[in-house]
Amino acid sequence: MNIILFGPPGAGKGTQAEKMISHYNLPHLSTGNIFRENIKNKTELGKKVTLILDAGKLVPDETVVELVTDELKKEKYKSGVIFDGFPRTVKQAEELDTYLQANGENIDTFITLNVPEQELIDRILSRGQGRSDDTPEKIKTRLQVYRDETEPVLNHYKNKDVVKEIDGVGTIEEIFERITSALS
Ligand code: ADP
Numbered sequence: 521m522n523i524i525l526f527g528p529p530g531a532g533k534g535t536q537a538e539k540m541i542s543h544y545n546l547p548h549l550s551t552g553n554i555f556r557e558n559i560k561n562k563t564e565l566g567k568k569v570t571l572i573l574d575a576g577k578l579v580p581d582e583t584v585v586e587l588v589t590d591e592l593k594k595e596k597y598k599s600g601v602i603f604d605g606f607p608r609t610v611k612q613a614e615e616l617d618t619y620l621q622a623n624g625e626n627i628d629t630f631i632t633l634n635v636p637e638q639e640l641i642d643r644i645l646s647r648g649q650g651r652s653d654d655t656p657e658k659i660k661t662r663l664q665v666y667r668d669e670t671e672p673v674l675n676h677y678k679n680k681d682v683v684k685e686i687d688g689v690g691t692i693e694e695i696f697e698r699i700t701s702a703l704s
Contacts, residue, residue, distance in 0.1 A: 523628060524627055525603065525633070527634070527635065532633055532692070534553075536696060541602065548602050552604075554587060569583070576662040577661070578665055581612050585616075600628075632674055640663065
């Protein structure tokens with residue numbers, strides 16, 4: 521089963537992904553986590569993307585797609601995956617679809633978490649993870665990038681009839697319950 525967890529920054533994708541991993545026994549692929557790990561370890565990729573993440577802009581599609589398609593070759597993804605933070609542009613979505621099709625697979629469900637903008641900002645500012653992109657100015661940039669470049673990915677998958685819209689406001693458990701009902 522291949523699932524995309526979609527939504528703006530602060531929507532709770534990472535939190536819900538953690539719960540889904542154990543519930544569905546699926547691995548999690550978060551491009552943001554992979555980038556942050558590479559930055560921490562000062563790898564070549566890390567050096568390449570540091571300033572981009574810091575600014576709240578998007579890593580170039582080519583770099584992201586290469587990273588994801590390499591990652592997907594690992595044995596642990598053989599029964600499926602929960603994508604989080606990817607695809608983030610229509611180009612990335614098209615490349616992912618092509619890759620999956622070539623392997624006789626597809627996206628089974630696209631879960632989008634709906635949360636009002638002010639709540640997103642409040643959540644990011646209060647989560648206190650110490651991320652360098654969690655400042656008010658950078659959150660503004662990330663939300664703008666989301667609206668301009670990422671939101672069109674939703675329509676891309678609406679055309680494929682796999683989208684489940686989830687109300688992302690409530691307790692973590694309530695939202696998880698909505699996700700599991702939508703997937704059942
Ligand atoms: P959030 O959803 O809170 O913005 P993520 O961890 O998903 O956090 O992403 C953090 C940053 O990593 C993004 O602002 C962007 O710079 C980079 N990034 C993550 N995934 C992608 C992607 N698929 N394409 C381009 N850039 C990405």
